[in-house]
Amino acid sequence: MTTPALLPLSGRRIPTLSPGGASSFPHHRATLRLSEKFILLLILSAFITLCFGAFFFLPDNSKHKRFDLGLEDVLIPHIDSPKEGKHAPGQVVIHGQGGHDDLRDKIRADHERALQEAKEKLRKSREELQAEIQTEKNKVMEDLKKKDAGPKPLPPVPMPKVVGVSDGEPPETDAKEKRDKIREMMKHAWDSYRQYGWGHNELKPLAKKGHSTNIFGNSQLGATIVDALDTLYIMGLHEEFKDGQEWIEQNLDFGVNAEVSVFEVNIRFIGGLLAAYYLSGQEVFKLKAVQLAEKLLPAFNTPTGIPWAMVNLKSGVGRNWGWASAGSIEQMNNSLWLPRLSASRCFSPLSRFVTLSLSPSLPLCPFFYLCFFFSLSPDHTSVGGLGDSFYEYLLKAWLMSDRTDTEARKTYDDAIEAIERHLIRKSNGGLTFIGEWKNGHLERKMGHLACFAGGMFALGADGSPDDKAGHYLQLGAEIAHTCHESYDRTVLKLGPEAFKFDSGLEAVAVRQNEKYYILRPEVIETYWYMWRFTHDPKYRQWGWEAAQAIDKYCRVSGGFSGVKDVYSSNPTYDDVQQSFFLAETLKYLYLLFSSDDLMPLESWVFNTEAHPLPVLHLGNITLPGSEPAAQR
Ligand code: DMJ
Numbered sequence: 306m307t308t309p310a311l312l313p314l315s316g317r318r319i320p321t322l323s324p325g326g327a328s329s330f331p332h333h334r335a336t337l338r339l340s341e342k343f344i345l346l347l348i349l350s351a352f353i354t355l356c357f358g359a360f361f362f363l364p365d366n367s368k369h370k371r372f373d374l375g376l377e378d379v380l381i382p383h384i385d386s387p388k389e390g391k392h393a394p395g396q397v398v399i400h401g402q403g404g405h406d407d408l409r410d411k412i413r414a415d416h417e418r419a420l421q422e423a424k425e426k427l428r429k430s431r432e433e434l435q436a437e438i439q440t441e442k443n444k445v446m447e448d449l450k451k452k453d454a455g456p457k458p459l460p461p462v463p464m465p466k467v468v469g470v471s472d473g474e475p476p477e478t479d480a481k482e483k484r485d486k487i488r489e490m491m492k493h494a495w496d497s498y499r500q501y502g503w504g505h506n507e508l509k510p511l512a513k514k515g516h517s518t519n520i521f522g523n524s525q526l527g528a529t530i531v532d533a534l535d536t537l538y539i540m541g542l543h544e545e546f547k548d549g550q551e552w553i554e555q556n557l558d559f560g561v562n563a564e565v566s567v568f569e570v571n572i573r574f575i576g577g578l579l580a581a582y583y584l585s586g587q588e589v590f591k592l593k594a595v596q597l598a599e600k601l602l603p604a605f606n607t608p609t610g611i612p613w614a615m616v617n618l619k620s621g622v623g624r625n626w627g628w629a630s631a632g633s634i635e636q637m638n639n640s641l642w643l644p645r646l647s648a649s650r651c652f653s654p655l656s657r658f659v660t661l662s663l664s665p666s667l668p669l670c671p672f673f674y675l676c677f678f679f680s681l682s683p684d685h686t687s688v689g690g691l692g693d694s695f696y697e698y699l700l701k702a703w704l705m706s707d708r709t710d711t712e713a714r715k716t717y718d719d720a721i722e723a724i725e726r727h728l729i730r731k732s733n734g735g736l737t738f739i740g741e742w743k744n745g746h747l748e749r750k751m752g753h754l755a756c757f758a759g760g761m762f763a764l765g766a767d768g769s770p771d772d773k774a775g776h777y778l779q780l781g782a783e784i785a786h787t788c789h790e791s792y793d794r795t796v797l798k799l800g801p802e803a804f805k806f807d808s809g810l811e812a813v814a815v816r817q818n819e820k821y822y823i824l825r826p827e828v829i830e831t832y833w834y835m836w837r838f839t840h841d842p843k844y845r846q847w848g849w850e851a852a853q854a855i856d857k858y859c860r861v862s863g864g865f866s867g868v869k870d871v872y873s874s875n876p877t878y879d880d881v882q883q884s885f886f887l888a889e890t891l892k893y894l895y896l897l898f899s900s901d902d903l904m905p906l907e908s909w910v911f912n913t914e915a916h917p918l919p920v921l922h923l924g925n926i927t928l929p930g931s932e933p934a935a936q937r
Pocket of ligand 1: 331694825827885917
């Protein structure tokens with residue numbers, strides 16, 4: 306008898322043919338046909354499904370007992386071990402608990418292993434732990450970079466229900482008149498730009514033509530239009546707003562071959578577009594903001610994680626300023642706004658990364674990261690230019706997260722404690738000032754830019770640790786007072802770029818190149834915050850002094866210009882109407898004379914260019930698509 310051949314693929318036995326050609330099928334088959342096996346398999350699987358069904362769908366009167374760890378709670382019905390062989394009425398008894406016991410044992414074992422690991426961690430030295438954390442961070446950075454490598458769709462942008470975009474007319478006639486005057490100044494600045502500089506980044510109000518600085522490369526991106534939009538909206542200048550919107554729809558193109566400052570473009574353009582979007586609900590602003598954010602993204606793809614200072618919008622090639630070859634902390638300020646557009650490319654971990662890497666000599670961030678991977682330059686630290694908004698954004702990240710980002714708040718608290726200890730001093734004449742740390746000592750000089758810190762201290766007072774709210778509000782008031790003095794001690798009643806507290810000098814500029822005023826907002830910004838938190842009439846008074854001085858000394862027929870010497874009764878103009886004059890200076894002045902229900906601080910956070918973004922209150926968010934953006 307010949308052995309049946311085995312076909313390896315199906316396992317089916319095929320009888321061999323007898324040489325005589327007669328059938329040699331056996332009478333009795335010891336094996337099953339394929340179709341029979343298939344039917345058997347079907348029956349078997351139906352049976353198994355039935356068993357599972359019974360397991361999950363039997364009416365379950367028994368309670369689901371909590372296992373120690375969360376998820377099992379939901380998935381596994383509890384089986385009480387029968388007490389003295391008796392079951393409670395209605396209790397479902399499932400026999401064969403071995404599987405659950407195994408699972409329970411496994412969970413317990415996992416739990417114990419985790420505990421053991423935690424204990425081992427605690428036994429490790431600080432250095433070992435730091436090294437481990439560093440490795441983790443590097444891994445996260447690598448993953449982030451990998452994730453960022455390819456194009457992927459942007460996540461939806463939350464659309465909060467905005468509040469407080471009201472008229473804000475103050476009840477006091479005096480304040481109302483002043484507010485009207487500020488609005489008129491805005492109109493003059495805008496109309497002049499509209500007439501002489503339309504589409505250019507800024508305006509030369511004396512030459513009556515367009516102007517641009519190197520922060521925008523050689524582009525014509527209409528920086529003033531984008532920067533001014535939300536101020537126009539808040540002031541109720543809707544015709545002008547529409548005009549600006551139309552220009553943006555038809556002309557704003559970020560595909561230009563221009564090398565721009567990542568920081569400036571971010572705070573002015575992305576900030577301006579997003580604020581316009583949140584205020585007006587017009588989709589075009591969001592669209593443009595997203596387009597621009599995509600253009601800036603290559604700047605974040607650096608070996609250190611600190612974004613490039615500049616990026617070419619067309620090629621995506623980035624580089625740093627020659628004098629800050631590894632980037633400055635200013636660059637990290639980008640983190641407040643971009644995550645809004647691109648949550649999957651969240652930049653905030655990068656900024657944390659830097660935050661934790663403070664200067665070894667001073668527990669504050671120095672300006673420049675001269676060497677690779679945060680081997681720091683310990684030699685220049687201040688809250689003025691290049692460093693200012695870094696601290697501001699720690700606080701604002703916390704506020705914008707509806708006070709949930711406690712890590713940002715803690716870092717802010719630590720930073721301002723260090724600022725107070727190391728940089729803040731009282732002059733002989735009793736003026737509180739914020740100095741600059743340079744080459745191992747404190748320079749008793751304060752920049753106009755640092756005057757914003759008065760407002761920051763006041764804004765951060767609520768939520769300070771150890772009941773220090775009153776202290777920080779007081780500190781804000783002292784900075785406001787000092788900065789007001791820097792204005793009041795000039796001929797024009799406008800503040801110089803920097804002022805000293807040295808050799809008998811109190812809040813006055815010494816060097817010629819520090820005597821200019823370029824329509825900056827920081828002092829007025831602090832007045833506004835102080836007004837909101839104290840309602841002390843002196844802040845409105847001081848704001849009004851500044852507004853009058855600007856109108857008197859900076860106003861020309863073609864707009865507003867900066868002046869070169871605030872100590873000269875016959876100043877020369879610098880012939881630039883800065884875009885931040887419309888974005889910030891006039892906006893803060895207008896808000897100062899408005900009632901508090903216009904842009905309330907519980908609902909809005911202003912970026913460093915005074916562009917408001919709504920606080921992301923939980924439950925205050927509608928994803929686009931689920932509800933059409935309201936036309937407010
Ligand atoms: C503005 O562009 C912003 O306020 C920035 O943070 C600092 N400098 C100018 C205004 O002075």
